Amino acid sequence: MNARLRDIEQLHIELPDLDWITDPNRIERLSQDFSWFSPVLKRQLDGKVADSVVRPRTEDEIRRLVAACARLKLPLTIRGSGTGNYGQTTPLAGGVVLDMTGYNGVLWTRPGVARAQAGIRLNELEKATRPTGWELRCVPSTFRSATLGGLFGGGFGGVGSINHGPLAAPGNVLGIKAMTIEPEPQIVELRGAEAMRMHHLWGTNGLVLEIEVGLAPCQPWLETLVTFADFDQALAFADEVARAPGLAKREVAFFASPVPDYLSQLAEHLPKGCHAVLSLVAEPGEEAMKAMAAARGGTVSYRRSADEVARSHKTLMEFTWNHTTLHALKVDKTLTYLQTSFTAGQHVQQITELTKRYAGEVFMHAEFLRTMDGQLSCSALQLVRFTTEERLAEIIQEHRDYGVRINNPHTFIVEDGKAGGDLPEEVVAMKRRFDPLGLLNPGKLRHHPVAG
Structure with missing residues (x-):
């Protein structure tokens, strides 16, 4: 048995109350997204699979998991519902896939704005806002299954962008709460432009817990x-x-x-x-x-x-x-x-x-x-x-x-896909700040390849 698998066993022993997924077929499925849209990615990502998958339900469970993975230096790949197309949720270095769909509460809704946990499905969030006369400004065509965190981490725009532009346009995302990946995880609130330094980076430079978004008035x-x-x-x-x-x-x-x-x-x-x-x-x-x-x-x-x-x-x-x-x-x-x-x-x-x-x-x-x-x-x-x-x-x-x-959809490297070049220094600095050990989805950033 290799060292990585012994560390995975240790993780299970330390955190027995977490919702671990151990069936090999389910682990394989939860290590994939819709990257098979690309014959290039289908070939490149064939056989890439996590060593384990976990579905936490509370912030405390996420914090304990992150702390243990940081201590054991286990790679951690964040997953929403896997509706992306670029291999965002496929781990190149094994380790743990963190399935966020169990962390899915609506925190509050107000006129023109809502805040929810990252694992909530967009359709469920809009069900909560519509009775108050508001709807989401931007949703992907996969809104029934896609999560709010998945849209923030891997999405560009969608239905509604004809009015409000891409998700990155000022005012669409107002703030996020994120967690650092280290033995003693820190919780940080980021607002405005600073929050967008984690947007569309496939969970490579931060673990987003909550997202606050602008809403639009409902229309028939x-x-x-x-x-x-x-x-x-x-x-x-x-x-x-x-x-x-x-x-x-x-x-x-x-x-x-x-x-x-x-x-x-x-x-x-x-x-x-x-x-x-x-x-x-x-x-x-x-x-x-x-x-x-x-x-x-x-x-x-x-x-x-x-x-x-x-x-x-x-x-x-x-x-x-x-x-x-x-x-x-x-x-x-x-x-x-x-x-x-x-x-x-x-x-x-x-x-x-x-x-x-x-x-x-x-x-x-x-x-x-x-x-x-x-x-x-x-x-x-x-x-x-x-x-x-x-x-x-x-x-x-x-x-x-x-x-x-x-925006090349046939690569799993962030810089070569949506970025079309090197990432801004402030985005790289965010990676250093929130993932100092380089454990988040390693191999997806050109400047931060898979360790070992």
């Missing part, structure tokens, strides 16, 4: 699909709806052909070969939205009121963002995807030109949003017909040479 969202025979008219309609200042909306997504063909659960509403625009527009804006669609030659093929959506427990939100990719992969396993940020004011031209350039190989799916400084633009999660890793790398570089940003 009408869910629609509008289909088009013409690419340019479909894209122009999507852009027009997104830009319309008097039209309240929560989501606008553009699906160029053949993307709608992969949404098999909506097949009766999406004619073969069509281009489609999915939207959530406040119900009072329906007449204006329909007039805009008709002017562009669009057909409303699907319509559900807010009450109908609530009664059915089915929502078009689960066909947006990376759920689109998931639905497509269920139909065609040869596909993978990109993550592209376009230039505000040039996004329509860029989408049009790139769609033509990669016809038959890269299929456009664009999500309208506000940038960090409030400008309307798009991010795309294009579907890619995968052939080789070399060709995939060429496509990524060609997009960058064209002048758009690619």
Whole structure:
């Protein structure tokens, strides 16, 4: 038996009252996320598994676990619900996976703001805020299962970003409570910009316990699909709806052909070969939205009121963002995807030109949003017909040479993925402050490789 496993046994002996998961199949499953969206990550992360998984329920249980892991120098990988796509929750160095889903209380809600423990599922948090007239500003398409901590640690934006920008935009996250990873863990409250130094870093530079987020007033969202025979008219309609200042909306997504063909659960509403625009527009804006669609030659093929959506427990939100990719992969396993940020004011031209350039190989799916400084633009999660890793790398570089940003979803290194370069010194300093022993999710930061 190696030293690591003897340390794991010691951990179990010291903390017998914790909820340990010992079944090998469950440990393997809880060591994974949706990184299989990428054939590159699927190959690179094959066989990487934790030595043990634990699901603490209280801050004291987390503190005792962290103290013991620090003392034994055991790697610690933090996990929400594993809905990420980059191998964030896959431990490269074994050790312990800390499953936060048992730490899931709502601490309080107030007008425009709420605070909850990191393991709460976003859907459950919104259930707590809606009776008071407020909803979450930004949710991923995986909102039913994704956790608040997972969104903060691994998410960018989502449904609602068309109004409030990415999660990192000032005012969306107001503060966090975090714990240091050392034999005597310290609890620290971080506010504003300082709190965001732990955002979107996959739990590599801090263990977040609580998160305080801004809320938005609830609206009765009408869910629609509008289909088009013409690419340019479909894209122009999507852009027009997104830009319309008097039209309240929560989501606008553009699906160029053949993307709608992969949404098999909506097949009766999406004619073969069509281009489609999915939207959530406040119900009072329906007449204006329909007039805009008709002017562009669009057909409303699907319509559900807010009450109908609530009664059915089915929502078009689960066909947006990376759920689109998931639905497509269920139909065609040869596909993978990109993550592209376009230039505000040039996004329509860029989408049009790139769609033509990669016809038959890269299929456009664009999500309208506000940038960090409030400008309307798009991010795309294009579907890619995968052939080789070399060709995939060429496509990524060609997009960058064209002048758009690619957040590479085919790497498990933070700097090479979302950061696109070295991390700011203040983020590295946060790593030193909160993880002085280098035990958090080792191997995911280029400047801090796996020990040993």
